[in-house]
Amino acid sequence: MHIPDGFIDAPTSAIFGAASVAGVAVSLRGARKQLDERAAPLAGLVAVFIFAVQMINFPVGAGTSGHLMGGALAMVLVGPHAAVLAVTVVLIVQALMFADGGLSALGLNVFNLALVGVWSAYVLYALLRLILPKVRSSVVVGSFVAALVSVPVAAVGFVGQYAIGGSEVFGLGAVFSAMFGTHVLIGIGEAFITALTVSSVLSSRQDLVFGWKAPLRSPVEV
Amino acid sequence: MNNKRFWILGLLVSVIIAGVVSYYASSHPDGLEKAAEEVGFIGDAQDSAVADSPLADYGVSGVEDERLSVGLAGVLGVLVMVVVAGGGFMLLARKPKQRN
Numbered sequence: 001m002h003i004p005d006g007f008i009d010a011p012t013s014a015i016f017g018a019a020s021v022a023g024v025a026v027s028l029r030g031a032r033k034q035l036d037e038r039a040a041p042l043a044g045l046v047a048v049f050i051f052a053v054q055m056i057n058f059p060v061g062a063g064t065s066g067h068l069m070g071g072a073l074a075m076v077l078v079g080p081h082a083a084v085l086a087v088t089v090v091l092i093v094q095a096l097m098f099a100d101g102g103l104s105a106l107g108l109n110v111f112n113l114a115l116v117g118v119w120s121a122y123v124l125y126a127l128l129r130l131i132l133p134k135v136r137s138s139v140v141v142g143s144f145v146a147a148l149v150s151v152p153v154a155a156v157g158f159v160g161q162y163a164i165g166g167s168e169v170f171g172l173g174a175v176f177s178a179m180f181g182t183h184v185l186i187g188i189g190e191a192f193i194t195a196l197t198v199s200s201v202l203s204s205r206q207d208l209v210f211g212w213k214a215p216l217r218s219p220v221e222v
Numbered sequence: 223m224n225n226k227r228f229w230i231l232g233l234l235v236s237v238i239i240a241g242v243v244s245y246y247a248s249s250h251p252d253g254l255e256k257a258a259e260e261v262g263f264i265g266d267a268q269d270s271a272v273a274d275s276p277l278a279d280y281g282v283s284g285v286e287d288e289r290l291s292v293g294l295a296g297v298l299g300v301l302v303m304v305v306v307a308g309g310g311f312m313l314l315a316r317k318p319k320q321r322n
Contacts, residue, residue: 001252001253001254002252002254003254004267004268004270005267005268005269005270005271006266006267006268007258007263007266007267028314031311031314032314032315035311035314035315036315036317037312037315037316037317039315040311040312040314040315041229041308041311041312043307043311044304044307044308044309044310044311044312045229045232045233045236045308047303047307047308047311048232048233048236048300048303048304048307048308049232049235049236049239051236051240051299051300051303052235052236052237052239052240052244052296052299052300053239055239055240055243055244055247055280055292055296055299056239056243056244056246056247057247057248057249057250057252058247058248059248059250060253063250063251063256064250064251064252064253064256065247065248065249065250065251065252065253066252066253067247067252082311085310085311085314086307086311089303089306089307089310090303090307093299093302093303093306094299095270095272096272097272097275097277097298097299097302098275098277098278098279098280098295098299099269099270099272099273099275099277099278099279100279100280101270102268102270103270103271103272155253155254158254166263167263167266169262169263170261170262170263174260174261175257175261175263178256178257178260178261179253179254179257182253182256182257183253185253186253204228205228
């Protein structure tokens with residue numbers, strides 16, 4: 001879902017660029033507080049892993065593909081603040097080194113994939129943790145659902161950006177319906193990759209998993 | 223699983239995914255591109271300012287063999303990510319020494 005340059009006009013890209021800078025700044029402060037020298041290497045590894053897995057586009061029906069966003073995965077493993085930073089680093093490296101996602105669109109992409117992707121997954125995961133039994137498998141179930149939902153939510157983020165700064169030739173309803181259904185399907189792929197990865201890390205190093213050990217008492221408490 | 227094995231395995235899996243499995247990725251347009259084609263705004267897309275970079279679109283320019291080209295680009299990307307993300311998080315987590 002990397003937006004190229006040109007889809008969204010420059011003023012809108014600049015506004016979302018500023019919003020993304022603010023969101024990343026918040027997470028820099030949050031992650032500095034939250035991460036210790038034991039958790040930091042996992043955050044780094046998660047960013048590396050997301051970069052690698054994002055190279056794998058999987059087919060989702062007729063002539064369309066999708067790949068992992070990684071926000072929910074990173075959130076469950078290392079917490080929302082470090083997750084925002086991890087996905088942001090991936091997007092910056094992709095845009096600068098690989099011309100994947102536009103340069104002026106970087107703020108738009110960080111907004112959708114890092115901020116919206118991570119925080120929507122976080123809120124949903126925190127709510128699920130209140131309901132689900134306090135067992136390890138709940139972490140996997142919660143990851144699955146949070147990952148699945150975070151993808152169409154991020155796609156709606158794009159539709160919002162398109163509403164503000166996209167070409168006025170095309171109706172928003174058409175953009176929404178073209179985006180939403182496909183990204184529910186991509187979300188299912190996201191959910192499986194996320195649940196599989198989370199359960200692998202849980203079974204080998206559960207002591208490192210934020211979504212298992214962190215006291216998530218309410219969705220707003222970070 | 224002991225500490226060292228966990229990190230080595232994590233990095234190894236990443237290198238294999240980016241360096242080997244990436245060749246088998248679907249080359250169909252992604253969800254956003256497909257939507258842009260369907261709705262009609264795909265033509266608004268402009269080339270990135272770095273579209274001519276030697277690693278653009280996950281290939282090493284000059285390397286003819288497709289499998290080698292994407293694999294090398296992936297491994298290079300993983301290396302850069304290890305340095306930037308790994309180093310960045312380590313710096314971020316370093317607590318200032320307590321003053322007496």
